[in-house]
Amino acid sequence: MRDHFEIRDADAAGRIGRLEVPRADQTVETPALMPVINPNRLTIEPARLEAEFGVEILITNSYIIRETESLREQAEDEGLHEMLRFDGAIMTDSGSFQLSEYSDVEVTTEEIIEFQHAIGSDIGTPVDIPTPPDVSREQATEELATTQQALADAEGIDVGEMLLNAPVQGSTYPDLREAAGDHAAATDLNVFPIGAVVPLMNGYRYDDMVEVVAAAKRGLGVDCPVHLFGAGHPMMLALAVALGCDLFDSAAYALYARDDRYLTVAGTQQLDDLDYFPCSCPICSEQTPADLQSKDEDTRTRLLAEHNLHVTFEEIRRIKQAIRSGNLLELVERRARGHPAMYDGYRALLDHADQLEAEDPVSKGSFFHTSAESARRPEVLRHHKRLDRLAVPAQLLLTEGGAPDGDEYDDAWRVVPPFGPFPRELSDSYPFTATVPDRPDRAGQVAAADGVRVLVEANPDTKFTLAVDDWPADALSRVPDRVTVESLAAIHDDAD
Numbered sequence: 001m002r003d004h005f006e007i008r009d010a011d012a013a014g015r016i017g018r019l020e021v022p023r024a025d026q027t028v029e030t031p032a033l034m035p036v037i038n039p040n041r042l043t044i045e046p047a048r049l050e051a052e053f054g055v056e057i058l059i060t061n062s063y064i065i066r067e068t069e070s071l072r073e074q075a076e077d078e079g080l081h082e083m084l085r086f087d088g089a090i091m092t093d094s095g096s097f098q099l100s101e102y103s104d105v106e107v108t109t110e111e112i113i114e115f116q117h118a119i120g121s122d123i124g125t126p127v128d129i130p131t132p133p134d135v136s137r138e139q140a141t142e143e144l145a146t147t148q149q150a151l152a153d154a155e156g157i158d159v160g161e162m163l164l165n166a167p168v169q170g171s172t173y174p175d176l177r178e179a180a181g182d183h184a185a186a187t188d189l190n191v192f193p194i195g196a197v198v199p200l201m202n203g204y205r206y207d208d209m210v211e212v213v214a215a216a217k218r219g220l221g222v223d224c225p226v227h228l229f230g231a232g233h234p235m236m237l238a239l240a241v242a243l244g245c246d247l248f249d250s251a252a253y254a255l256y257a258r259d260d261r262y263l264t265v266a267g268t269q270q271l272d273d274l275d276y277f278p279c280s281c282p283i284c285s286e287q288t289p290a291d292l293q294s295k296d297e298d299t300r301t302r303l304l305a306e307h308n309l310h311v312t313f314e315e316i317r318r319i320k321q322a323i324r325s326g327n328l329l330e331l332v333e334r335r336a337r338g339h340p341a342m343y344d345g346y347r348a349l350l351d352h353a354d355q356l357e358a359e360d361p362v363s364k365g366s367f368f369h370t371s372a373e374s375a376r377r378p379e380v381l382r383h384h385k386r387l388d389r390l391a392v393p394a395q396l397l398l399t400e401g402g403a404p405d406g407d408e409y410d411d412a413w414r415v416v417p418p419f420g421p422f423p424r425e426l427s428d429s430y431p432f433t434a435t436v437p438d439r440p441d442r443a444g445q446v447a448a449a450d451g452v453r454v455l456v457e458a459n460p461d462t463k464f465t466l467a468v469d470d471w472p473a474d475a476l477s478r479v480p481d482r483v484t485v486e487s488l489a490a491i492h493d494d495a496d
């Protein structure tokens, strides 16, 4: 376990954690959203963020402060907390983003970390290289080596109680991301931002984002607090949390507001296109879209930014409750229905069900089978992996219906899509307490058939009978030939 991070609760690879930030004398509950503060333009005063939005941690850019004489003098003179009038934890970025955009950043890791320390930052950042997606492998490898040197430089600096970020780069190469995660976790740095995913999110490439994050997480391991750098749209937070991301930052709330863009959990709307607000935050419940449009630009921007933050924090709270209740994947599934790109992201997440299964708690609230994708959830995979541990008798009936009264079989197990067969005594255990639809979908039946196959193959000496109705051919074709398949009606007729 890393010193400053403790996991309290988990669901899929998502978790509720506690990040200790000693220099701020604060413990931040994760998943947490850090509003990005542009020190040149405070859309919402940090003191209001703390008092009205419950913000425990924010992020600002030390490079901008260092390059702006008046800000630098003020920060050096009174410190960041006093300058921003914020008592919570403050993370500072290093200028890496400016480096990637303008390529004229001339500051070393040592200089910027010493500056961050001097102005009272609580979590500092070295100068890494945010390698964009889709570059050549050669470029990604070279730049990753530079980033890793920055991590080594950062490790060598005495920063007292200030925590340090260890950014994970590697572009869109999963093996480089995994190696970068592995390398970062081996340092004694504290927080692990996964960098340069913003172009993927701006391009609605949520499936590619999932591949990058899943790879980085494989390298980092479970106990590292992970910051998905540049991610703060409420639409994608549940997906990112389910992958195991703990910290997010939102510049979007303010940047989008300046363009009259209104955030929702199903995507972004243009204020002009709205006749009604689908939200009950203080801003949306007190005025109509027309009222908001009639305000002057500064007021409109501020009020839209406030709505954008409210809806984002609301989603963070909903995610935390989902982790507590054990239904985070149901929430991810609902978000996947909001946008086709999120659907791609959810399906990519389920491609890593094996990776999620390693961290997913064995027992949770209730499993809701709400779509074909539910059949690919880690709980189903786990059951199939464990079927060979169950003791079976010589003659076993696997049935979607009740058991016949006769003694033709030694035992009768239930078959429930998407899980497949399980002994009746497990009926009250998670996930077999699942609520499943009365009209099973094909994917669930196919998954159940896969479960039957695993059980049959693990028990070559048992005679199996499978009693099901209306399974499609592609499910039945997965059942081994030596299984006698009956209809439910036939089984009950025999018993009469």
Ligand SMILES: [Zn+2]
Binding pocket: 277, 279, 280, 281, 282, 283, 284, 285, 307, 308, 310, 311
């Ligand atoms: Zn609102």
